Amino acid sequence: MKQLLLYPLCLGVASFGYTNTSDTTDQVHALADSTAISDTIAISVVEAIVVDTSITIDSITGDTIAQIPMRLSEEDYQIVAERLGIEVAVIKAVVEVEAGHAHCGFGEENRPIINFDVKIFKRFASRNGIDLSSYRKTHAVVFSKPDIRKYGSKQAAQWARFNAACEIDSITAIEGTFWGMFQIGGFNWKKCGASSISEFYKAMCESEHAQLEAFANFLVSCNMVEALKKKNWNQFAYRYNGPKYKSRGYHTKLARAYKKHSKF
Numbered sequence: 001m002k003q004l005l006l007y008p009l010c011l012g013v014a015s016f017g018y019t020n021t022s023d024t025t026d027q028v029h030a031l032a033d034s035t036a037i038s039d040t041i042a043i044s045v046v047e048a049i050v051v052d053t054s055i056t057i058d059s060i061t062g063d064t065i066a067q068i069p070m071r072l073s074e075e076d077y078q079i080v081a082e083r084l085g086i087e088v089a090v091i092k093a094v095v096e097v098e099a100g101h102a103h104c105g106f107g108e109e110n111r112p113i114i115n116f117d118v119k120i121f122k123r124f125a126s127r128n129g130i131d132l133s134s135y136r137k138t139h140a141v142v143f144s145k146p147d148i149r150k151y152g153s154k155q156a157a158q159w160a161r162f163n164a165a166c167e168i169d170s171i172t173a174i175e176g177t178f179w180g181m182f183q184i185g186g187f188n189w190k191k192c193g194a195s196s197i198s199e200f201y202k203a204m205c206e207s208e209h210a211q212l213e214a215f216a217n218f219l220v221s222c223n224m225v226e227a228l229k230k231k232n233w234n235q236f237a238y239r240y241n242g243p244k245y246k247s248r249g250y251h252t253k254l255a256r257a258y259k260k261h262s263k264f
Contacts, residue, residue, distance in 0.1 A: 068110055069105070069106045069110055069205075069206065069207045069208060070207045070208065070209060071104075071208055072103075072105075072208040072209060072212060074088075076208075076209050076212060077091055077092065077212075080212055080213070080216050083216065084216060084219065084220075084225050084228070084229075085225070085229055086225065086228045086229050087262065088261070089258050089261035089262040089264075090228050090231065090258060091212075091215075092257070092258075092261040093254050093255075093257035093258040093260075093261060094182060094215075094240075094254065094257075095181050095182065096257040096260075096261070097250065097253045097254055097257055098181060098182055098183040099113060099180075099181040099182075099183070103181065104181065104208075105180045105181035105207075105208040105211045106208070107155045111155075111159060111205070112179055112180045112204045112205055112211070113155060113179075113180060113181070113183075114155070114158050114159065114162060114177050114178060114179055114180075115158060115177065115178040115183060116158050116161040116162045116165065116173075116176060116177045116178075117176055117177065117178060117185075118142065118143055118161070118176070120175070120176040120177075120185065120187070121142070121165055121172060121173065121175070121176030121177075122176075123176075124172045124175045124176055124187060125168075125169065125172050125176075128169065128171065128172050130168065130169050130172060132168070135168050139164045139165070139167060139168060141160055141161055141164045142161055142164045142165045142168065144161075146158055146160075146161065147160075162177055165177075171197055174186040174189075174197055174200070174201050175187035175197070179200075179204040179211070180204050180208070180211035180214075181208060181211050181212075182211060182212075182214070182215040182218075184214060184215065184218055186200065186201070188218060189201075191217070191218050191221040191222060192214035192215075192217050192218045192221075193213070193214065193217030193218075193221075194214070200214070222239065224236060224239050224240065227239065231258065233251040233252075233254045233255050233258075234246075234251050236251075236254070237250040237251040237254060
């Protein structure tokens with residue numbers, strides 16, 4: 001088996017207290033794009049270094065802290081909003097629902113906030129031809145709920161699961177994880193404008209601006225811009241959060257967040 005060698009971008013032990021407001025397993029922006037499977041398996045060695053699975057993924061287990069990612073500025077929001085023809089308050093509403101009131105795409109140790117979803121990981125492992133049965137004991141953390149007590153925070157626990165999943169297969173681990181301030185499923189890397197899953201991973205680890213650009217590309221690829229232009233929260237919530245969005249109150253959370261940010 002071969003997999004990506006992830007570069008030293010996401011390092012340290014995250015302690016950011018991220019709280020996800022929705023069940024990501026059901027999210028539409030987490031639904032599998034069948035065309036991405038073959039592209040992922042056939043990823044170019046030009047875009048990613050390919051190594052044997054016995055090699056440690058030092059970008060995740062290393063000791064060096066990555067450079068502090070730049071926060072989004074008002075100008076960043078305005079440029080993307082104008083390009084899409086939507087209000088800045090609309091983008092900020094999505095960020096608030098997905099990443100919380102702090103509007104942070106990264107944790108305190110400069111790693112992107114993530115939500116590792118074991119159901120998605122299992123789905124893509126099966127499609128990528130990976131038998132997980134032999135890893136259930138050796139990599140038990142992958143298949144367990146996030147252990148906040150052991151790791152100190154939900155984000156640290158999620159990164160522990162992601163790290164262990166990378167030891168099984170880093171491509172599938174990236175696909176099975178939701179990334180950054182917009183919590184986009186890794187398997188949607190192509191819809192985010194990335195040329196490879198490696199490029200998507202680097203973007204998520206690079207900056208909030210890169211995460212915003214990925215979100216903008218995703219909206220265009222999935223024809224969601226019009227719903228945000230009209231502030232049709234139900235339509236957008238259905239497309240972005242999934243058929244059960246009403247039970248989670250996703251549309252009403254968006255409406256409240258928009259009302260809050262449209263005052264400024």
